[in-house]
Amino acid sequence: MHEDNVEIQALIDRYKNLGDTADELLHKILLNDVSLIHITHRIKTIDSIKGKLERKPDLYSSPYEIYDVLGFRVICYFSDDVDLTAKLISEHFVVDWNRSKDKRKIIDAKSFGYVAVHYVCALPESYGELSTLWFEIQIKTILQHSWAEIEHDLGYKTEIEVPRDIRREFSKAASLLETADDMFSDIRKNLEDYNAVVKQKIANQNSDEIFFDKITLSEFTSHNDTYRKLLKEIAAITNAGILERSPASQLPLIEFLGINTLGDMVRLIDQHHDLIMKLARRMLQGSEIDEFSSAAAYHFIFRAELISGNYSRERIREFFMLTTKNEKHIESNTRKIIEERQHLS
Numbered sequence: 525m526h527e528d529n530v531e532i533q534a535l536i537d538r539y540k541n542l543g544d545t546a547d548e549l550l551h552k553i554l555l556n557d558v559s560l561i562h563i564t565h566r567i568k569t570i571d572s573i574k575g576k577l578e579r580k581p582d583l584y585s586s587p588y589e590i591y592d593v594l595g596f597r598v599i600c601y602f603s604d605d606v607d608l609t610a611k612l613i614s615e616h617f618v619v620d621w622n623r624s625k626d627k628r629k630i631i632d633a634k635s636f637g638y639v640a641v642h643y644v645c646a647l648p649e650s651y652g653e654l655s656t657l658w659f660e661i662q663i664k665t666i667l668q669h670s671w672a673e674i675e676h677d678l679g680y681k682t683e684i685e686v687p688r689d690i691r692r693e694f695s696k697a698a699s700l701l702e703t704a705d706d707m708f709s710d711i712r713k714n715l716e717d718y719n720a721v722v723k724q725k726i727a728n729q730n731s732d733e734i735f736f737d738k739i740t741l742s743e744f745t746s747h748n749d750t751y752r753k754l755l756k757e758i759a760a761i762t763n764a765g766i767l768e769r770s771p772a773s774q775l776p777l778i779e780f781l782g783i784n785t786l787g788d789m790v791r792l793i794d795q796h797h798d799l800i801m802k803l804a805r806r807m808l809q810g811s812e813i814d815e816f817s818s819a820a821a822y823h824f825i826f827r828a829e830l831i832s833g834n835y836s837r838e839r840i841r842e843f844f845m846l847t848t849k850n851e852k853h854i855e856s857n858t859r860k861i862i863e864e865r866q867h868l869s
Contacts, residue, residue, distance in 0.1 A: 532570050532587050539567050539594045542654045546617075546647060550596065550661075553616045558609050561599040561666055568593050591623060591644045594659035599669050602712055603705045609663050610641050617645040620658065640664040640672075667701045715739070723747070732787035736779070738772050740786060745771045745818055750790045755821045757801060761808045764816040771819035776846050777826055781833075789825075796828035803827055803864075831864045 543565050550563050568576075573587050584590055600606050610626070613619070623644040641663040647655040664672070722743050725734055731748070734740050744751060746768065759766050783789050793800070804824045830840055840861050844854045 528574070529570055532573050535573075535587050535593065536567055536570070538654075538657060539659070542647070542657050542659065543567060543594050545651065545654055546594070546596065546645075546659065549616065549647070550598065550613075553612050554598070554609060557612065558605045559601040560605075561601060563596065563598050565594060565596040568595075591620075591658040592660040594657070596659065596661040597669075598661060598663045600663070600665055602709045603665050604709045604712075606641055606663050606665060610643065613643060613645065613661060613663070616648075617643075617661075618648060618655070620644040620646070640668045665705050667705050671698060671701050719743070726786070731790050732785050734786045735784060736775065736786065736789075738775065741771050741775060741778070744786050744789065748786065748790070750793050751821065754793055754797070754800065754825075755816075755818060758804045758808070758821055758824065759816040761805055762811055762813045762816075764813050766816050766818055769817045769819050771822065774819060774822045777822070777843065780843055780846060781826065781829055792829060793825060796825065796832060799828040799832065799868075800824045827861065827864075830861045831868065837862060 547563065547565055554560060554563070568590075573590060573593060576590055577584050577587065587593070598609055600609060624642060626641045643661045643663070644658055645661055646658050649655050719739050722734060722740050725731070726743050726747050729749075731744075734744075736744075755766060778789075783792060800821075801824075807824075826843075830843060835843075837858065840858045841854055844857045847857075848854060
């Protein structure tokens with residue numbers, strides 16, 4: 525092997541060890557706080573490093589001066605996660621601020637492209653010899669990553685390379701993706717704010733103001749006093765513990781029955797309480813159920829409503845068709861509801 529190649533290969537071997545160590549640290553500091561898609565890294569080949577030395581002799585006289593022999597790519601879902609990721613990296617790695625760029629802040633408003641954050645980093649001194657090697661971390665949203673991949677596939681990296689008639693299309697595409705990034709971050713923030721408002725309204729018993737959706741149903745199931753009291757009564761039939769589970773699968777059934785607000789559900793529970801408990805005792809007494817899903821009380825609430833309400837046989841069948849594709853189960857459940865209704869009359 526040529527002497528230059530031997531030197532570069534030795535450098536690559538050191539970067540391989542650095543790559544594993546830095547990858548472990550990145551996962552450790554990011555996974556609990558950032559909505560990540562993935563963290564990947566690559567190491568340049570001997571030919572790639574030699575090619576860079578030949579193309580830029582004014583910048584690099586040695587392969588040890590190339591700071592992106594090792595390159596990481598951190599892909600996030602949201603643009604504000606890029607900021608959080610950059611902050612966490614700056615707190616746990618040594619960042620060369622002279623060679624690092626937040627290209628989002630320096631790119632001209634009319635310029636070509638759609639860019640992200642590039643940090644030139646090293647490990648802290650506590651990592652010994654590995655801390656003497658610099659490497660690059662690119663932090664992008666999934667849309668920025670998509671833009672870069674498409675841009676690379678098309679083969680254009682700078683505005684001057686693009687035919688003049690096509691430049692506007694590139695700019696429009698970049699603008700749309702950047703706008704979408706901002707909108708997704710706003711949507712996440714609005715959902716967080718909405719969740720906080722829902723929690724407060726449920727705490728204040730303002731249930732008539734809240735319509736059912738995934739967030740409100742989850743909060744209602746977890747925190748509404750009327751529902752939780754009923755749930756505990758049902759679980760007590762077999763002295764079962766309550767396991768918190770997502771109630772999202774109940775939404776189509778709630779919509780089918782025309783239960784619009786959380787207040788409607790509270791009134792339904794109050795109205796049918798005795799029948800709900802009768803149905804629960806009939807099904808559960810004598811069983812050995814020791815764990816009860818937090819969403820299981822809806823089963824008895826809905827059956828009580830079907831029995832007491834003015835639902836035709838066909839509508840009852842349609843309800844159970846939302847819960848199973850098994851025709852025998854649909855028919856069996858429908859028949860049981862009709863029989864219970866006859867016993868009440």
